[in-house]
Amino acid sequence: MIHVQTTLNGEPVEFLCEPRQSLLEVLRETLGLTGAKEGCNNGNCGACNVLLDGALVNACLVLAGEVQGRTLTTIEGIAPAGGLHPLQRQFLEHAALQCGFCTPGFIVAAKALLDCTPQPTELEVRQWLAGNLCRCTGYDRIVRAVLAAAEEAQA
Amino acid sequence: MTTTAKPAQFKVLGSTPVRQDGVDKVTGRAQYGADIRLPGMLSGAVLRSPHAHARIKSIDTRAAEAYPGVRAVATARDLPDLESKVADLGEGSVNLRYQSSNLLARDKVLYFGHALAAVAAVNAHVAEAAAALIQVDYEILPPVLDVRQAMRPDAPILLEELRTDELGQKGEQPTNIAAHYLDETGDLEQGFREADLIVEREFTTAMVHQGYIEPHSATALVTADGQVTIWCSTQGAFGVREQTAEILRLPASKIRVIPMEIGGGFGGKIGVYLEPLAVLLSRKSGHRPVKLTMSRREVLAATGPTSGSSIKVKMGANRAGQITAAQATLIYEAGAYPGSPVGSAMGVIFAPYRLRNARVEGYDVVVNKPRTAAYRAPGGTNAAFASETVVDELAERLGLDPLAFRLQNGVQEGDRRVNGVAYKRIGLLEVLRAAQGSAHYQAPLAGPYRGRGVAAGYWGNYGGKSSASASVNADGTVSLLEGSVDIGGSRTALAMQLAETLGLPTESIRATVADTDAVGDTEGTYGSRTTFATGWAVYEVGQQLKAKLCERAARLWGVPADQVQYADGSFASGEQHLTLAELAAQLDRLGGPVVASAAVQPKNYGPGFAAHIVDVEVDPETGKVQVLRYTAVQDAGKAVYPNYVASQMQGGAAQGIGWALNEEYVYDAQGRLLNANWLDYRMPVSLDLPMIDTLIVEVPNPGHPFGVRGVGEVPIVPPAAAVANAIYRAVGVRMTELPMAPGRLVAALQAG
Amino acid sequence: MPVVWIPALLRGLTGGRASVLAAGATVADVITSLEAQYPGLQARLTTDGQLRPELAVVVDGQTSPLKLRQPLAEASEVHFVVAISGGA
Numbered sequence: 001m002i003h004v005q006t007t008l009n010g011e012p013v014e015f016l017c018e019p020r021q022s023l024l025e026v027l028r029e030t031l032g033l034t035g036a037k038e039g040c041n042n043g044n045c046g047a048c049n050v051l052l053d054g055a056l057v058n059a060c061l062v063l064a065g066e067v068q069g070r071t072l073t074t075i076e077g078i079a080p081a082g083g084l085h086p087l088q089r090q091f092l093e094h095a096a097l098q099c100g101f102c103t104p105g106f107i108v109a110a111k112a113l114l115d116c117t118p119q120p121t122e123l124e125v126r127q128w129l130a131g132n133l134c135r136c137t138g139y140d141r142i143v144r145a146v147l148a149a150a151e152e153a154q155a
Numbered sequence: 156m157t158t159t160a161k162p163a164q165f166k167v168l169g170s171t172p173v174r175q176d177g178v179d180k181v182t183g184r185a186q187y188g189a190d191i192r193l194p195g196m197l198s199g200a201v202l203r204s205p206h207a208h209a210r211i212k213s214i215d216t217r218a219a220e221a222y223p224g225v226r227a228v229a230t231a232r233d234l235p236d237l238e239s240k241v242a243d244l245g246e247g248s249v250n251l252r253y254q255s256s257n258l259l260a261r262d263k264v265l266y267f268g269h270a271l272a273a274v275a276a277v278n279a280h281v282a283e284a285a286a287a288l289i290q291v292d293y294e295i296l297p298p299v300l301d302v303r304q305a306m307r308p309d310a311p312i313l314l315e316e317l318r319t320d321e322l323g324q325k326g327e328q329p330t331n332i333a334a335h336y337l338d339e340t341g342d343l344e345q346g347f348r349e350a351d352l353i354v355e356r357e358f359t360t361a362m363v364h365q366g367y368i369e370p371h372s373a374t375a376l377v378t379a380d381g382q383v384t385i386w387c388s389t390q391g392a393f394g395v396r397e398q399t400a401e402i403l404r405l406p407a408s409k410i411r412v413i414p415m416e417i418g419g420g421f422g423g424k425i426g427v428y429l430e431p432l433a434v435l436l437s438r439k440s441g442h443r444p445v446k447l448t449m450s451r452r453e454v455l456a457a458t459g460p461t462s463g464s465s466i467k468v469k470m471g472a473n474r475a476g477q478i479t480a481a482q483a484t485l486i487y488e489a490g491a492y493p494g495s496p497v498g499s500a501m502g503v504i505f506a507p508y509r510l511r512n513a514r515v516e517g518y519d520v521v522v523n524k525p526r527t528a529a530y531r532a533p534g535g536t537n538a539a540f541a542s543e544t545v546v547d548e549l550a551e552r553l554g555l556d557p558l559a560f561r562l563q564n565g566v567q568e569g570d571r572r573v574n575g576v577a578y579k580r581i582g583l584l585e586v587l588r589a590a591q592g593s594a595h596y597q598a599p600l601a602g603p604y605r606g607r608g609v610a611a612g613y614w615g616n617y618g619g620k621s622s623a624s625a626s627v628n629a630d631g632t633v634s635l636l637e638g639s640v641d642i643g644g645s646r647t648a649l650a651m652q653l654a655e656t657l658g659l660p661t662e663s664i665r666a667t668v669a670d671t672d673a674v675g676d677t678e679g680t681y682g683s684r685t686t687f688a689t690g691w692a693v694y695e696v697g698q699q700l701k702a703k704l705c706e707r708a709a710r711l712w713g714v715p716a717d718q719v720q721y722a723d724g725s726f727a728s729g730e731q732h733l734t735l736a737e738l739a740a741q742l743d744r745l746g747g748p749v750v751a752s753a754a755v756q757p758k759n760y761g762p763g764f765a766a767h768i769v770d771v772e773v774d775p776e777t778g779k780v781q782v783l784r785y786t787a788v789q790d791a792g793k794a795v796y797p798n799y800v801a802s803q804m805q806g807g808a809a810q811g812i813g814w815a816l817n818e819e820y821v822y823d824a825q826g827r828l829l830n831a832n833w834l835d836y837r838m839p840v841s842l843d844l845p846m847i848d849t850l851i852v853e854v855p856n857p858g859h860p861f862g863v864r865g866v867g868e869v870p871i872v873p874p875a876a877a878v879a880n881a882i883y884r885a886v887g888v889r890m891t892e893l894p895m896a897p898g899r900l901v902a903a904l905q906a907g
Numbered sequence: 908m909p910v911v912w913i914p915a916l917l918r919g920l921t922g923g924r925a926s927v928l929a930a931g932a933t934v935a936d937v938i939t940s941l942e943a944q945y946p947g948l949q950a951r952l953t954t955d956g957q958l959r960p961e962l963a964v965v966v967d968g969q970t971s972p973l974k975l976r977q978p979l980a981e982a983s984e985v986h987f988v989v990a991i992s993g994g995a
Contacts, residue, residue, distance in 0.1 A: 020280075029278075034190035035183020037418070039368045040451040044833035047368055075183035088181040092173045095798035098643035098806060100180030101187060101369045101418025122846075130842040133833065135366045135419050136643060137802055138809030139841040322916045323951040323959055334961075336989055339915040340925070498961070498989035514915075575912040575925070576986050579968050618970070758969040858969075 006067045008033075009077025017064040024048045024059035027074060035075035035104045039133065046132030049105040049112075050074045056112035058131075075104035078111060086149040087111060096145040098136035106132050110146045119150055166723070167655040168861055171798045174647040175666055176416070188372030188388030188415045189448045196374070197226055199436055199447040200282035202272040202289050203457060204264035207298035207523040207826020208311065211262055215290040216272060222285035224277040227439035229432060231259040231271075235404040253492040255402050257526050258431055264293070265313055265491035266525050267827045268456030270428075275436035275445045298523040298826035302465050302486045305331040305520045313491065313521045333493030336517040338501055338574045346480025346512025350471025354548045358541040360875075360893040361819030362463040362488060364455055365530045366810070366838050369418020371458065372448040375433035379442055383410045385430050390420040390640055391679020392671050398427045403434060413670040414640045421810070422529030423459050425679055455831040459528020460820060462487040462495045466541040468504075472549045478564045481505045481513045481573075485538060490526040495519045499615075500534025503872060504542045505573055506613035507583055507764065508564045513573045523826050529681065531807065532614045532868035536814055536875050540893060543610040543876030548889065557609050557880070558591045558766070565611075582790030582854030582864075583764040587611070589852050590766040595786040604773045605783070608880030612765040612872030616865035617682030621689040622675025624752035625653065625696045627704065631724070631736030633657065635696070636669040638677025639689040643806075643867075644799040645680065651795055652690045652861065656697025658723035659735070675754045683865025686795055687856075688757050694860050695753035707745040708738055759858020763865055765789040767808065767873040771881040775904055778897030780816055780882060786848040792856040792864030801849040804870045808847050811874025813839045819894050909937055909983040917952075921945045934964050935975040937985060952987060963990040 005014045008031070017026050024041070027033045027050070039047035041060045048059040051073040078085050087107050090096070097103045106129065113120060113128040120128070125146050126139070134142060179185040216228045237252045255261075260269050272289050276282035299305045299313065312329045319326035320334045347353060373387035383405065389395050392412040400407040417424065429447040436445040449458070464487045471480040483504050487495035497517035504515060550560035565583045572578070590596055590609065600607050623637040637649050650666040657664075677689065701721055708726040709716040711733070720727045724735045742749055770784040787804040794800040817837040821829045830836045855862025879890050888903045908928045913921050921927055927944070931937030942949040951959075958964060958974045965986040971977040979985065 028190075032192070033183075034186070037187070037369065038189065038448075039370070040833045042451070042832060042834070045368060045451075079182055084178070084181065088178075091181050092177040095171070095174075095644070095802055097177075097180055098799070098802055099367070099369070099417060099419045100176070100185055101367075101416075103180055104183040107181060126841040130840045133368055133838060133840065135368055135421075135810065135838065136806045138805035138839075138847050139844055140805050140847045141798075141802060143841065143846070320961075322914060322962075323954065335916075337915040339918075501989065574914075574986065574988050576965050576988065577968055577984075618972070620972075756972045758971060 002065050004065060004068050006069065007071045009073060019065055021064045022060050023050070023062040023064045023067060026064035027059060033074055033076050037101055037104065046105040046109060047102055049108040049132065051108060051112055054115065056109055075108055078107055085111070086152045087146065090145040090149040090152065094141045094145040094148060096137065096141040102132060102134045106134070106142055110149070113146070114150055114153065118153060122147065165655055166658065167651050167661055168793060168795045169797055171796065172647065172651070172661040174644050175650060176641060176646060185416045187369055187418050188386070191374050191386045191415060191446070193374065193376065193444040196444040196446055197275040197277060197440055198279040198282055199273055199275045199433065199445050200279060200286045201270045201432070201447065201453065202286040203453065204260065204267065204269040204271060206264060206293055206295050207267045208296040208313070209264050209293040210296065211260060211264060212292040212294055214271060218288035218290065219274055219285040222281070222288060224281035225274055225285045226441070226443060227275040227436045229259070229273045229435040229439060231261045233435050234259055234402065250493070251401050254398070254426065257492060258402065258428065266523050268453065268525065269491070270457065273432040273436055273447065275440050299331065300522055300524065300822055300826055302488055302520045302522060305522050313523065317493070317521065331521045332518055333489055333521055334519040336498055336501060338515045339513070340510065340573050340575065341512035343480055343482060343512050343514045347471045349473060349479040351474045352549060352552055353469065353471040354545050355469040356545055356891055358466045358891045360464045360537045360540060362460050362524060363814050363818045363820065364460040364836065365421035365423040367419025367421060367423060370449040370451060370454045371424065371429055372446065373429035373433045374444055374446040375430060375437045376444040377434055377437040377442055381409055383434055385410065385412045385433070386415055387412065387430055388415050388417045388424060390417065390424045390642065390681050392640065393638065393676050394425055394679045395427055395430050396671050399430050399434060402431045411670060411672045414668060417640055417642050420642055421531045422533060422681055425681055426459060426528050428458055451833060452831045455836060456828045457525055459526060461530035461533060462489065462527045462537065464488065464537040466537060468541045468545045470545050470549055472553060474553065476553055476555050476560055476563050478508055478510060479512065481508065481510050483542065484516045486518045486520060487534060488524060488527065489519050489521045490524045491521060492526045493519055493521060495527050496529065496533030500538040502574070502615060503532070503535040503613055504538040507561060507566060507611045509566050509570045510573060515573050531810065531871045535612070535614060535872040536811060539610060539612050539872045540875040540879065543873065544879050544889065547880040558587055561611055562587045579761065580854065580857050581762055581764060582852055585852050585854050586764050586766050586788050586790050589850050590768060590788045593768065593786055593788065593850060595768050595784060595848060600770050602772065604775055604885050605770065606881045606884030607768065607770045608877045608884060609766060609768050610873035610876035610880060612869055613762060614683065614869040614872060615762045616687070616760045617684045618688050618757045618760045619678035619682060619684050620754065620756045621677045621692040622752065622754040623689060623692040623696050624674060624750065625700060626748060626750040627700065627739050627742065629739055631734065631739040632663045632665065635664055635666045635693065636674045637666060637689055637693065638669055638674040639685045640680045641668050642680050643803065644796055645685045648686045648796040648799065649689055649693050653693045653697050655861065656694050657701065675752065683763070683867040684760070687760055687859060687863045687865050688755060690863055691757045691859065692753045692755045695755060696751045699751035699753065700749060703749045703751065704735070704738060707742060707749065708733055710745050711741065759856065761792060761856030761858060761864045763790055763869040765869045765873055767877040769877045769881050771878060771885055773882060773885045773900065775886060778900035780878070780895065780900065782812060782843070782845055784845055786850065787870055788850040788852060789866065789869055790852045790854050790864060791866045792859065793853055793862035794851050795861065795863060797851060800851055800866050803867050804849045805847040807870025808874050809839050809844060811871045812844065812878060815875035815878040815893060815895055817894050817896055908981070909979045909985055911937055911941060911985045914987050917948060920947050932978060933975065934966065934977045934979065934985060937979065961990055962987050
C-alpha cells in the first residue's frame with residue numbers, strides 16, 4: 001500500500017492505495033466521491049474527467065499514487081459554497097442533460113475550457129469537448145449551455 | 156426552436172421548469188447503479204467465453220473458489236431448470252429458458268463473451284483474477300456470423316431444438332431460422348404492372364450498440380429470511396423483479412427492486428444480465444451484498460446490441476407520382492437466441508405510404524453473436540434506411556421533389572397499413588409540410604460535394620401498464636410516487652401533468668421514482684410510453700385528488716360536494732373561497748389525509764411521424780462525410796416538456812447519424828469481436844455534429860387527455876436514410892450498406 | 908358481425924380470403940366461430956387457451972391489453988398483428 005497526501009476540492013486529504021489503482025477507482029471506492037463515473041476505463045469517454053493541477057485529465061488514466069502533493073478538483077468541488085457554478089445553472093436552463101451520466105465529466109471539462117479560454121467560439125467548444133461522449137443529447141444543448149455560461153461570466 | 160400548431164390552451168404543459176432531479180445530476184450527487192455502497196459489500200466478476208460457438212464439456216471452478224478473498228462462485232448449475240416457457244414481458248415476450256442460458260451458459264456458448272460463471276470477492280480485482288482461474292473445457296464449433304450463411308441448409312446449427320415458426324406452425328428440420336413473418340395486401344403483380352418506374356435494391360446493415368454511457372450494474376442482497384433486494388440501473392424495476400423471479404423460481408413478492416438513476420438505456424437495459432447472478436452470489440456468499448458492474452468491453456461484447464440485417468426493397472410508381480406497389484424482404488440477426496425486431500421492422504418499412512398492393516416478409520435468424528435487445532424503435536432504422544432511399548430514388552427519377560412525392564403518397568386517418576390496420580388521427584402530412592416550409596429546406600445549398608437529403612420515419616409507440624399514487628401535504632403541495640424510471644426528464648413531465656390536472660404550478664408537485672414495494676406495477680421506461688401512459692395514471696390520480704378535496708371543502712362549508720367548484724388551486728362555493736394550501740392545513744379536522752392512486756393500461760397511444768433534413772459535405776478523397784446542417788421535424792401530439800421533447804429528437808438524430816456513418820461491430824472469422832471498446836466502436840462526438848434544429852408539430856392524439864404522443868423513438872428512424880440521400884446528391888452514389896464509413900464511400904466512388 | 912382480418916400466413920386456411928365475418932361478443936368467441944368455418948385457425952392464433960405471445964390483437968384500431976377477453980361491437984374490426992418490441 002502507498003500513502004498519498006493531496007489537496008482535493010480545496011481540502012487536504014490522505015489515503016492508502018495499491019500502486020495499480022487508478023485515481024478513478026480511489027475517488028469512487030476509497031474516498032466515496034462517485035461523481036466521476038466509469039464509462040469505459042480507457043480514456044475514451046471523459047465521464048471520469050477531473051482537474052489535476054488545473055489540467056483536464058481522465059481519472060481512469062491517472063494512477064492514484066500520481067496525485068501525491070498535487071491539487072485535484074472533481075465535480076463535487078465545482079459548485080461554490082451554497083450555490084451552483086454558472087455552468088451547472090446553464091446546463092439546467094438549457095436542458096443540456098437527459099440521463100445525466102456524462103454531465104459531471106462535461107461540466108469539469110467545460111470549466112477547464114473556460115478557465116483558459118473565457119470566450120470560446122462554438123467550434124472551440126466542440127473541439128474541446130470532443131473527448132466527452134454523450135449518447136443522449138446530440139451535444140447541441142451542451143454546447144449552447146457552455147457558450148451561455150461563458151457569456152454570463154463576462155457580463 | 157419549436158413551433159406549436161395551436162395557441163397555448165394549457166397552464167403548465169408546454170412550459171420548461173427546471174427538472175426536479177437536475178441539481179443532483181449537475182453536482183454529481185445523483186446515485187447511479189454503480190454508485191451504491193453497502194456495508195460488507197462484495198464485488199463480482201464474470202467469466203466469459205473466448206469462443207463464438209462451442210460445446211461446454213466441463214467447468215471446474217475449484218481454483219477460483221479457493222482463491223484468497225473469494226466468497227462465492229456461481230455457474231449455470233446454480234440456476235433452476237426452466238421449461239421453454241414464454242413470459243409476457245409486456246412489449247415483447249421472452250423465452251425464459253433461453254434468457255437463463257444467456258445469463259450463464261449451460262451446454263453451449265453461443266457468442267464471444269457469453270457468460271459462463273460469476274465470482275464474488277472482497278474487491279473487483281480479486282474477483283477478476285479468480286475468474287480467470289476457472290477451467291473450461293470447450294469443444295470448439297464452427298461459428299455462423301452472417302444471416303445468409305445461417306439460412307443455408309448446410310449451416311452449423313446453433314440451437315438443436317429450434318424449428319422455424321410460422322404463426323404456430325413449426326418446421327420439421329433443425330434450422331437457424333427462428334421465425335418467418337408475412338404481411339400482404341392487394342395484388343403485388345398487378346401493382347408492379349401498373350408502374351412506369353420500378354426501383355429494386357438490396358441493403359446490408361451492421362450490428363450496432365445502443366451506446367449508453369453507463370455500463371450495466373446490479374447489486375443484490377439476500378437476507379437470511381430469503382428477502383431479496385436489488386439495486387440496479389434499469390429501464391424497468393418491475394421487469395427486473397419479474398425476470399429475476401422467473402429465472403430463479405422465487406416469488407416476486409420476496410423481491411424488492413430499487414431502481415437507481417440510470418445512465419441511458421435505449422432499450423438495452425430492459426432485459427436482465429446481472430441481477431440474477433448477483434442474487435445467486437449473495438445467497439452463496441453467506442448473505443453479503445454483491446455488486447456486479449460490467450466493463451465497457453463486456454457491455455459491447457455481451458449485452459444486447461441490435462440486429463445487423465439484409466433487406467431487399469422493390470417499389471414501383473407511375474408517372475403521375477403514385478406508388479403502385481411495394482415489396483420488402485427483411486432478414487434480421489437475432490443473435491444467439493431468437494427474437495430480433497424483424498416484426499416491428501416490418502411495421503416501419505412502408506408505414507408512411509398509402510399502398511394498395513404490398514408484400515412484406517421477415518425472417519428472424521440466429522447467428523453466433525450476442526442476443527439482440529431493443530434499440531430505440533427496434534428494427535426501424537435499418538428498415539427505413541432501405542425503404543426511404545428507394546423512395547428517394549423513385550422521386551428523383553420521376554423528377555419530383557422528395558417531400559412533395561411523400562406528401563402525394565402520404566398516409567392519413569383511415570388509410571390502411573400493410574397489415575390491414577387503419578390509422579387513426581396522425582400527423583404525417585403536417586410534418587411533411589412543416590419540413591417543406593422550414594428555414595432549412597428553403598435555404599439554398601451551394602458548393603462542390605455538398606448535398607441535401609430527406610427521409611420520413613414512423614414509430615407506433617406503446618401504452619402498457621402504469622401506476623401512480625399521491626398525497627396532499629399540509630402546506631398544499633403534493634407528493635407524487637410513480638413507477639417510471641426517469642431516463643430523460645420524465646419525472647418532471649409527470650409532475651407537470653399532475654400540476655396541469657390540479658391547476659397548480661409544477662413547483663407544488665414533488666415527483667419521486669418509486670421502487671417495486673412502494674408503487675403499483677408499472678411497465679418500464681421504453682416504447683415511448685412514459686409521458687403518455689404514466690402521464691395518464693398521474694392524470695387519474697389528479698382527478699381523484701380533486702374529488703376528495705372538494706368533498707373536504709364541502710364538509711368545511713356544510714354544503715353538498717357538487718356545489719364546490721375547484722380551479723387553479725382554489726375552492727369556491729357561493730361567496731366562500733379557500734386556497735388549496737388553506738384547505739390542506741385543516742385536513743386532519745376534516746376527515747384525515749387525502750391520498751389517491753391509479754393504475755392504467757391505456758390503449759389509445761398514437762403513432763408518431765418524423766421527417767429529417769440533412770446537408771452533408773463529402774470529401775471525395777477520404778470518404779469522410781461532414782454533417783453541415785440538420786433539422787428534425789416530428790409530431791409530438793402535445794409537447795408536455797418541450798425542451799426535453801426537442802432533446803429526444805436531437806439525441807435520436809445523433810444516434811442515427813452514428814449508425815449511418817461509423818458504427819458497426821467488427822468480427823473476425825472466428826467470431827471474436829475486434830472492436831469492443833470506444834476507440835474502435837466510433838460514436839459521434841461534439842465535433843462530428845452541428846447544432847440540430849428541431850420543429851415540433853402538434854397534432855394532438857385524440858386518445859389522451861392532453862393529446863400526448865410518444866416521442867422518444869421516432870427520431871432514430873429517418874437519419875440513416877436522410878444521410879444516404881444527401882450523400883447521393885453530393886457525389887452521385889447510392890450507398891446500400893451501413894455504415895457508410897469513409898473506406899466504403901471511397902470504394903463506391905471509385906467503382907461508380 | 909365483426910370483421911376479422913386474416914394474417915397473410917394463415918390465408919391458406921381461409922381459401923385465400925384476407926378478411927372474413929365471424930360472430931362473437933369477444934375476440935375469443937370470434938376465434939371459436941372462425942375455427943368452425945376454417946379448421947386449424949385456432950391452433951395458429953392461440954396456444955394453451957391464450958393468444959400466442961408473439962401476437963397482439965388490434966380491435967377497432969387499438970391494441971387491446973385484454974386480448975382474447977376484449978369485447979367487440981357489432982361492426983368491430985379485428986386484426987392479429989405481430990407484437991412490437993420497444994426501446995427507449
